[in-house]
Amino acid sequence: DTGVSQDPRHKITKRGQNVTFRCDPISEHNRLYWYRQTLGQGPEFLTYFQNEAQLEKSRLLSDRFSAERPKGSFSTLEIQRTEQGDSAMYLCASSWSSGANVLTFGAGSRLTVL
Amino acid sequence: AQSVTQPDIHITVSEGASLELRCNYSYGATPYLFWYVQSPGQGLQLLLKYFSGDTLVQGIKGFEAEFKRSQSSFNLRKPSVHWSDAAEYFCAVGEIGGAQKLVFGQGTRLTINP
Numbered sequence: 001d002t003g004v005s006q007d008p009r010h011k012i013t014k015r016g017q018n019v020t021f022r023c024d025p026i027s028e029h030n031r032l033y034w035y036r037q038t039l040g041q042g043p044e045f046l047t048y049f050q051n052e053a054q055l056e057k058s059r060l061l062s063d064r065f066s067a068e069r070p071k072g073s074f075s076t077l078e079i080q081r082t083e084q085g086d087s088a089m090y091l092c093a094s095s096w097s098s099g100a101n102v103l104t105f106g107a108g109s110r111l112t113v114l
Numbered sequence: 115a116q117s118v119t120q121p122d123i124h125i126t127v128s129e130g131a132s133l134e135l136r137c138n139y140s141y142g143a144t145p146y147l148f149w150y151v152q153s154p155g156q157g158l159q160l161l162l163k164y165f166s167g168d169t170l171v172q173g174i175k176g177f178e179a180e181f182k183r184s185q186s187s188f189n190l191r192k193p194s195v196h197w198s199d200a201a202e203y204f205c206a207v208g209e210i211g212g213a214q215k216l217v218f219g220q221g222t223r224l225t226i227n228p
Contacts, residue, residue: 004157033215042118042204042218043158056215091157095214103216105150105157 002026004106006092012112013082020078021109025094032075033103034067035091036060043091049075050097082113116141116207120219128227129197135190135222137205146208147188148216149179153201161203164188175199200226 005024013019025032031050035043046065047057051072061067064082069075079086089110093103117140127133139145146165150158162173169181179190188205202223206216 006157031214040220042206042221043216045215045217048215097214102148102160102163104160107157108155110155 004092004094004104006090006106006109008109009107010110010112012114014114015084016081018078018080019082019111020076021090021092021111023075023077023092023094023106025074025092026104027073029094029096029104030072031095031097032069033093033095034075034077035093035105037089037091037108038087046077079111082111084113087111087113116145116209116217118205118207118217118219120203120205120222122222123220124223124225126225126227127195130194133190133192133195133199133224135203135205135224137188137190137219138186139188139205139207140186141207143210144183146210146214147179147181148206148208149173149177149188149190150204150206150218151175151201152204152221158204161190195224195226197226197228200224 007022033048034046037043046061049069064080067077089108091108093105095103119138148163149161152158161177162171164171164181177192202221204221205219208216
């Protein structure tokens, strides 16, 4: 068990560019979550998958954001036409769907939009 | 809707002193409650959780928390802090059933004086 891995750890981009983050969850977990954390705030829920199905999206997830989990394993979060307000830490977590689950978080991908 | 309030944005204690971090939640039923810790630039590590049963729960690194239903609180305590405890601490409430996504408080930044 190597935990939840996220790549890249840091991304600096110019406004208007597209960026993509990848998350590899714990292999036995069937749920995968994306959260966003801005400076000085707690993480906020963006979306989650159960296997390959995206079951819920937050209103925070604008049309410029898209997440996929094509084979029910790793997931990608793409942000199109980035804005300075997108600068944040993007956290991925995974868990079981049954019982009282506990989310295991990755180290996060920090995005800076210039 | 669920919500979590951590009244203290920043707390400073001396090494060896006791610690209590406050957390109040709003939820329609008995919630799942969590404390996570985040070191600078890192993801979140689970300290402890409450699902049911004994209202005093023990966690890692010598932390404990007490669930008080009458006060809608889940305060985190440690009898004697170490310099390595300096970090950001987040309280979170989780759904029972459904997406089981977490709602986080704003966090409390802990500074340790030598």
